[in-house]
Amino acid sequence: MDGVTLVREHEHIAEIVLDRPEALNALSTAMARRLAAVCAEVAADASVRAVVLAAAGEKAFCVGADLKERNSMTDAEILAQRPVFRAAFGGVLNLPQPVVAAVHGYALGGGCEIALSADLIVADETAVFGLPEVGVGLIPAGGGTQLALRRLGPGKAADLVLTGRRLGVEEALEFGVADRKVPAGSARDEARALAAVIAGNSPVAVRAAKRALRQGAGAPLEAALDIEENAWRTAVLSPDRAEGIAAFNEKRKPDWPS
Numbered sequence: 041m042d043g044v045t046l047v048r049e050h051e052h053i054a055e056i057v058l059d060r061p062e063a064l065n066a067l068s069t070a071m072a073r074r075l076a077a078v079c080a081e082v083a084a085d086a087s088v089r090a091v092v093l094a095a096a097g098e099k100a101f102c103v104g105a106d107l108k109e110r111n112s113m114t115d116a117e118i119l120a121q122r123p124v125f126r127a128a129f130g131g132v133l134n135l136p137q138p139v140v141a142a143v144h145g146y147a148l149g150g151g152c153e154i155a156l157s158a159d160l161i162v163a164d165e166t167a168v169f170g171l172p173e174v175g176v177g178l179i180p181a182g183g184g185t186q187l188a189l190r191r192l193g194p195g196k197a198a199d200l201v202l203t204g205r206r207l208g209v210e211e212a213l214e215f216g217v218a219d220r221k222v223p224a225g226s227a228r229d230e231a232r233a234l235a236a237v238i239a240g241n242s243p244v245a246v247r248a249a250k251r252a253l254r255q256g257a258g259a260p261l262e263a264a265l266d267i268e269e270n271a272w273r274t275a276v277l278s279p280d281r282a283e284g285i286a287a288f289n290e291k292r293k294p295d296w297p298s
Contacts, residue, residue: 042068042070042071042073042074043058043059043060043065043067043068043070043071043074043075044056044057044058044059044071044074044075044078045057045059045096046078046081046082050232050235050236050239051087052087052088052089052090052239053088053089053090053091053092053232053235053236053239054082054085054088054090054091054092054137055091055092055093055094055232056075056078056079056082056091056092056093056094056132057094057095057096058071058075058093058094058095058096058101058102058154059095059096060096061095061096061097061098061099061100062097063106063108064097064099064100064102064103064145064146065095065096065097065100065101065102065103065151066102066103066104066105066106066107066108067102067104067105067106067125067128067150067151067154068106068109069106069109069121069124071106071128072121072124072125072127072128073124073127073128075128075131075132076124076127076128076130076131078131079128079131079132079134079135080131082135082137083131083134083135083136083137086243086298088137089137089238089239089241089243089246090137090138090139090140090234090235090236090238090239090246091135091137091138091139091140091235092139092140092141092142092228092231092232092235093132093139093140093141093142093154093155093158093231094141094142094227094228094231095142095143095144095145097145098144098145099145099146100144100145100146100147100148100151101141101142101143101144101145101146101147101151101154101155101167102146102147102148102150102151102154102155103146103148103149103151104148104149104150104151104152104153104172105125105149105150107176125150125182126182128182129150129153129154129157129182129183130183132154132157132158133157133183133187136247136250136251137246137247137250138159138160138235138238138246138250139157139158139159139160140158140159140160140161140162140231140234140235140238141154141155141158141160141161141162141231142162142164142227142228142230142231142232143155143161143162143163143164143167143169143218143227144163144164144166144167144224144225144227144228145166145167145168146168146170147167147168147169147170148168148169148170148171148172148206149170149171149172149173149180149182149184150182152169152170152171152180152184152217153171153180153182153183153184153187154182155169155217156183156184156187156188156191156217157182157183157187159250159253160219160220160231160234161217161218161219161220162218162219162220162222162227162230162231162234163209163212163213163218163220163221163222163227164209164221164222164223164224164225164226164227165209165221165222165223165224166209166224167208167209167212167218167227168206168207168208168209169206169207169212169217169218170200170204170205170206170207171184171188171200171201171204172204172205172206173204174201174202174203174204175204179201180201184201185197185201188200188201190257190258191216191217192215192216192217193216196215196216199215200215200217209221242275242278242280242281242283242284242294242296242298243280243296243298244274244275244278244279244280244281244296244298245275245278245280245281245284248271248272248274248275249271249275251267251271252267252268252270252271255267256268278298279297279298280294280296280297280298283295283296283297284296
């Protein structure tokens with residue numbers, strides 16, 4: 041399926057799997073189109089409450105753009121490819137559901153940017169992160185400069201982007217690139233467990249909270265508090281709020297109406 045598989049083994053969790061292991065999940069034009077389409081499908085599915093972003097194969101999450109494909113492309117073809125790639129990265133970044141990335145092996149260039157587009161990053165002991173684009177005459181342009189800036193702060197973002205160096209899992213944790221470290225081979229299981237916890241919470245509240253976190257990042261405090269206020273109003277006026285409080289008082293698990 042052009043290098044991306046959609047897995048639905050849980051009623052409320054969608055797994056988007058980068059599935060081109062023979063090429064270390066390098067992002068081709070066809071794969072980028074498929075990723076954008078899958079993200080659009082998942083975003084429109086109200087039954088999906090959380091998303092796991094994983095990858096097939098043992099060596100890599102994703103090594104970035106397919107440079108073998110690009111090597112034969114003209115400047116015009118590379119420019120024509122650009123909106124396809126932006127749609128793919130934007131598809132992940134703009135998912136309304138929380139996204140948990142399960143990273144193993146190499147997450148380089150566009151692969152690192154795809155991971156940074158998630159809300160939480162679970163990395164196993166084999167994970168290696170990097171944005172090496174400056175070494176091949178490019179810049180991270182799948183959101184990498186801006187996502188690194190917001191996640192890491194200006195100093196660490198500059199360290200990662202301007203040197204193009206790689207971070208093992210321990211340094212990735214220290215930098216804030218990764219959120220959780222797990223044993224080799226268990227990132228996807230841990231991501232599924234996290235997604236299940238998220239999916240058990242109010243769908244309305246979770247989406248509103250994600251929206252507040254994303255829109256508030258980098259905004260002046262007063263504007264950010266207004267964003268939070270709007271998100272709160274979305275949740276407090278929903279049927280989920282009544283059900284959540286009733287379930288708490290009745291000491292039972294909520295049956296979310298949304």
